[in-house]
Amino acid sequence: MTGVSITVGALGDRWGRRRILLVGIAVFTLGAVVGALAPTLPVLITARVAQGVGAAAMTALPLALARDVTADGQTGRIMGVLGTTSAIGTALGPALGGTLIGWGGWAAAFWMMAPLGAASLLLATALPSSDTTPRPRGRFDISGSVLLTAGVATYAFALTSPGSNWPTAPLLLGAVALLGGFAAVERRAAHPVLPLATLRHRSITTGMITNVLVATVMMSTLVVGPYALHNGLELSLPLVGLVMSVGPVTSAVSGILAGRLVDRTTPAVMITAGLALVTLGAACLALLPLWWGVVGYIVALIVLTPGYQLFLAANNTHVLSDTDPAHRGRIAGALGLSRNLGLITGASAMGVLYAAIDAGMDAASTGSLSAMRATFLVAALLAAIATAVSLVPFANRRTLTR
Known part of the structure; x- marks a missing residue:
């Protein structure tokens, strides 16, 4: 999914974004069916590769399509809606998948994806075409x-x-x-497929850098959070799941509001404001649970997740509004690429940091709390760096036209 994000976006620019989105959904749905019926591990891995390709189209191209059909001044609220639906999926996916696996085994999770994919395919046929957008010519890279x-x-x-x-x-x-x-x-x-001139373009460069850093921070809450709550704050597993759901629920509630706020102000300003909230929220995750226990953890999530939604809506709006319509697919893919790289980095690096500190402590609960504090302080530092990056001036502010 990460590796082909820009490629599917470029294909959408060249052959039509709705067309490539429909192909991506079909590939994802077919991969789900093959995965459910997979008799061996290699077949299952092949099905997952196909789903990764389809998922890349399903995450990148809707951003570009949304910008294509949205009037100036209303892009933020659409990006907020997309952020809200993403948060709802994040909240429902693990719970629903876990329930189905417990009921019908691992194949049930794939069978769940098949009708959802078919429904998505049907809905996507109603999307307006972007055929009026000028398309790149010449041989594909x-x-x-x-x-x-x-x-x-x-x-x-x-x-x-x-x-x-x-x-x-x-x-x-x-x-x-x-x-x-x-x-x-x-x-x-x-x-x-990705002109290197994009790296000299302010909104795209800062958008990708901050996307990586913020995704790293957010993934640390998903990777470290359950261990910190269970081992450090000594919550039962059902309570851990309940507390972890506060983040996606808050994101779902705040996404649309964040998008409207972006439309009423300046996206660049809201990027910095969202990043500042993410920084504060990560710092709260490091400190408040040590003082107030699980209540402090919940308060920190309520600060962190609206900041993330505000950043996401503002960043997507700023980048895609400042991009030549002919290249929106690949730039939306670049945003997906940077976000996924951050998720991967956060899952690995922050998890390793937490485990290393936890293993070096004698008492289990004390070690887990110390590891949580250190990990989220590093996350707060990364978010602060992202905030500083959003304020760095660039000389080239022209829209990418190559």
């Missing part, structure tokens, strides 16, 4: 797409394979080499 996908996938695999027989350092070096090859190819390509 296959070499660049392959190198980018391979480099990102290698990086993702390196971070998600600690403890396995695959050495992390060589995989990271391989990822650097592949991405370096991608950069070299893009400099010479007549029609690059």
